[in-house]
Amino acid sequence: MSTMVLGHVSKGNDMKIKNKGLMIALVASVSLVGCVETQVTQPGANVAPETVVKHENDAASVIAKAKTVNAEAKKLSFEWTVTAPAIKKAEKALESGDHAGAMKHAQQALLFAEGSVEQAKREKAMWKQREINMLGK
Amino acid sequence: MKKVSNILSMALVAGTLASTTQVAVASPEQDREVFVQYFEKRFPNVAEGDWINGVYSILPEARAQWEAMEEFPPYELDIEEGEELYNAPFATTGDIREGEGLFNKKFANGKSFSDCFPEPGVRAEYPYWDKERSEVVTLEQAINECRVSNGEKAWKWNKGPIAKVSAFMSYESRGQIINVEVPEDDPKALEAFELGKEFYFSKRGQLNFSCADCHMSGSGLKARAETLSPSLGHTSHWPVYRSKWQELGTLHRRYGGCNANIRAAKLKPQGEEYSALEYYLSYMSNGLEYNGPGSRK
Amino acid sequence: MIKQILIGMSLLTAASTAMAGDIEEGKQIAYDRKKGNCLTCHMMDDGQQTGNFGPPLIAMKARYPEFEKLRAQIFDPTVRNPNTSMPPFGRHGILTEEEIDKVTKYVHSL
Numbered sequence: 001m002s003t004m005v006l007g008h009v010s011k012g013n014d015m016k017i018k019n020k021g022l023m024i025a026l027v028a029s030v031s032l033v034g035c036v037e038t039q040v041t042q043p044g045a046n047v048a049p050e051t052v053v054k055h056e057n058d059a060a061s062v063i064a065k066a067k068t069v070n071a072e073a074k075k076l077s078f079e080w081t082v083t084a085p086a087i088k089k090a091e092k093a094l095e096s097g098d099h100a101g102a103m104k105h106a107q108q109a110l111l112f113a114e115g116s117v118e119q120a121k122r123e124k125a126m127w128k129q130r131e132i133n134m135l136g137k
Numbered sequence: 138m139k140k141v142s143n144i145l146s147m148a149l150v151a152g153t154l155a156s157t158t159q160v161a162v163a164s165p166e167q168d169r170e171v172f173v174q175y176f177e178k179r180f181p182n183v184a185e186g187d188w189i190n191g192v193y194s195i196l197p198e199a200r201a202q203w204e205a206m207e208e209f210p211p212y213e214l215d216i217e218e219g220e221e222l223y224n225a226p227f228a229t230t231g232d233i234r235e236g237e238g239l240f241n242k243k244f245a246n247g248k249s250f251s252d253c254f255p256e257p258g259v260r261a262e263y264p265y266w267d268k269e270r271s272e273v274v275t276l277e278q279a280i281n282e283c284r285v286s287n288g289e290k291a292w293k294w295n296k297g298p299i300a301k302v303s304a305f306m307s308y309e310s311r312g313q314i315i316n317v318e319v320p321e322d323d324p325k326a327l328e329a330f331e332l333g334k335e336f337y338f339s340k341r342g343q344l345n346f347s348c349a350d351c352h353m354s355g356s357g358l359k360a361r362a363e364t365l366s367p368s369l370g371h372t373s374h375w376p377v378y379r380s381k382w383q384e385l386g387t388l389h390r391r392y393g394g395c396n397a398n399i400r401a402a403k404l405k406p407q408g409e410e411y412s413a414l415e416y417y418l419s420y421m422s423n424g425l426e427y428n429g430p431g432s433r434k
Numbered sequence: 435m436i437k438q439i440l441i442g443m444s445l446l447t448a449a450s451t452a453m454a455g456d457i458e459e460g461k462q463i464a465y466d467r468k469k470g471n472c473l474t475c476h477m478m479d480d481g482q483q484t485g486n487f488g489p490p491l492i493a494m495k496a497r498y499p500e501f502e503k504l505r506a507q508i509f510d511p512t513v514r515n516p517n518t519s520m521p522p523f524g525r526h527g528i529l530t531e532e533e534i535d536k537v538t539k540y541v542h543s544l
Contacts, residue, residue, distance in 0.1 A: 135175055359486050
């Protein structure tokens with residue numbers, strides 16, 4: 001992101017900047033801030049009880065969904081090795097009350113599970129064409 | 138991100154459907170000819186029949202070192218042990234339950250593999266399509282079926298005694314010509330062949346590789362310092378003593394390992410997919426000699 | 435005016451230091467077998483025992499003038515070529531978005 005902004009500055013010959021020094025300073029300060037971590041609400045930190053409960057359910061429901069989708073991937077013989085460990089990590093985090101960690105791992109697990117099912121469906125449709133492309137049939 | 142990939146998948150499927158409607162299904166023999174031509178064109182210096190030496194057929198420098206290893210092969214002891222296991226009679230006590238049918242009792246006590254196989258040198262009869270059972274039968278499967286049908290517990294599929302007996306039988310079969318058949322009078326045989334082919338060309342795992350990506354279009358290229366071997370001749374030299382394993386392992390063990398390398402969950406050894414894959418790739422190597430067991434890094 | 439330029443210059447230096455940091459981290463991710471593992475297929479930089487599955491990574495700004503196009507290629511190379519052997523590092527979650535940012539910065543610098 002910061003590179004893109006810097007890129008704009010270097011291309012900016014057509015930009016009519018009154019005070020180029022200030023512009024550079026502003027740009028640089030934005031780059032310094034750089035990658036801002038997305039704010040995650042930690043339970044117990046001045047957060048209403050309903051939000052906390054919602055958080056728990058979110059992670060748990062994402063884990064449940066990841067498990068269901070992964071079961072489908074397994075049935076299609078396209079399960080990835082990384083999915084089950086991600087689910088385990090999410091469950092462990094949930095058990096120990098680390099809701100942020102649980103959500104992070106759960107979402108990763110869901111991405112893996114969905115990616116593997118998509119792959120199964122795509123390859124079912126594409127493998128013939130891959131054979132033709134490769135062998136020049 | 139999910140929306141984009143869904144649209145992409147739909148576009149890919151649409152594009153594929155549009156372009157594959159005119160393609161007729163080739164016969165296994167036509168498939169084999171195209172397969173062989175691909176590798177002969179890619180590696181024109183490989184002598185006819187030399188594909189059975191795997192990566193060493195395309196890497197003359199490494200070959201000398203490998204041939205030295207084969208002088209005193211690491212699987213020698215395994216062959217001897219395999220021979221012993223092959224000739225050993227089945228257990229006469231404990232495994233046989235009383236009250237079972239006359240049929241079971243018939244195969245108990247003192248019967249050995251010799252009663253299932255006419256001789257150990259029958260490597261070239263596998264894999265084959267069993268019409269009655271509608272399945273591909275591999276050598277390892279036949280070995281365990283002999284055990285089980287004689288009241289013994291099946292051995293584990295990937296290593297240990299099954300690999301040793303397979304090694305012994307493969308050794309006794311050296312020089313036999315690979316001659317897998319896809320019987321024309323059973324469409325299910327062709328289905329199994331096509332399933333193996335589909336597996337070969339399908340990308341899998343988080344890393345999104347197909348067997349073909351590495352062993353066809355990637356053959357001869359290097360992943361890190363390792364040269365990727367061509368699929369032609371792949372099934373000739375199994376089971377294999379791999380230095381990485383420090384022991385013998387079966388072909389399906391290697392399939393599982395390869396899948397795990399690309400972060401695809403291993404499938405069942407001797408399950409439908411791996412047996413179909415072995416069936417397809419063995420057919421592709423028809424005409425070459427069996428030279429197992431082998432040794433690799 | 436001078437004061438502003440001086441502030442600007444020091445902040446710019448800090449920014450390029452941050453960039454240098456990202457590039458170094460990007461190299462670590464690229465070389466890490468468990469992450470980018472780029473050396474398995476690509477000859478690049480000072481990598482040892484590199485594979486030749488893919489093209490050598492050199493003159494990258496000439497090959498990919500636009501940073502975003504390089505990033506997209508690393509994120510999902512199957513968009514440009516559905517039959518590529520290169521893993522979709524972003525789409526399949528092999529690397530995080532942040533890791534891909536850093537790897538792209540590193541590779542773009544080669």
